[in-house]
Amino acid sequence: MSLIALIATIGAGIGLSAGLAFNLRLAAVLGSPLIATLVTFFVGAALLLGLWTLGVDSARPDAWPPLWTLLGGVLGVTYVTLSLITGARLGAGASTVAVTLGQVLGASVITGLGWLGQTAQPPTLAGLLSAALLLGAVALLAADRGRKQP
């Protein structure tokens, strides 16, 4: 794995886990997890578009991209909203495990069939086993988080 991939993995993992913790605190303060998400998305947009304006990875595209490629953020907020609903009904643990199952299944299908601009790669045995182990890890963490503190 290249150094860029390693840094991107660490950045994404820390960003996601720490981002959730920030969002929990902000949601408690604002009295609404969706308003907290809205703030988070605007802060993220301002930071990234600011960096782009200042010249970080600042390619200027000369054509408008196809409309469907702009909808990633809409899926992001739909995900946050749905996971809040299912988390409230199922408990955080069961909801997290089911979401992770959806993540690995969705990733296998999209990559397997080459949807949404992905290069088609059939799933491998090692890849499926790896997904099962990850689900196990997420389930163990969820079970341990759900246990009463001594």
Place this chain on the structure above:
Amino acid sequence: MIQASKRAPFLLLAVAAGSLLPMQFSINSALAGELQSVTLTAGLSYLVGALALGLVLALLRVRPNWTAAGAAPRWVWLGGVVGSAYVVGSVVLTRLLGAALATTLVIAAQVLTALALDHFGALGLPRRTMNRTRTLAALLVLAALGLRLWGLR
């Protein structure tokens, strides 16, 4: 706790919600291919998401509690800064490795970070130190990574 029969639709909904994430990885990656800039891609993705959510919240007339928010520590507002690392990282990974491997790597890094944040009780989370269950979870993640990166040989 609600009955099993009433839980099933919500379990399906949670699985569907999870499948949106690799779709988002792929769509953002396609956008990055068009724009040739990761910062512009992630920034636009956030902006479109924020506008969509803002519209829905305005229609639902959701009102935040700004007074209490003013008294909170300043750092609670910076979730979008660490969130940006997630969006940029996921775009870069998906461009390099494809959605399947990118998803595996992000879940693995997420679990390991969650274990570390819990262990130190960082960012206002309740402190939960490493125990046998958590060590096993970390080992499963490492095994999953090993399998993904080096396969069955």
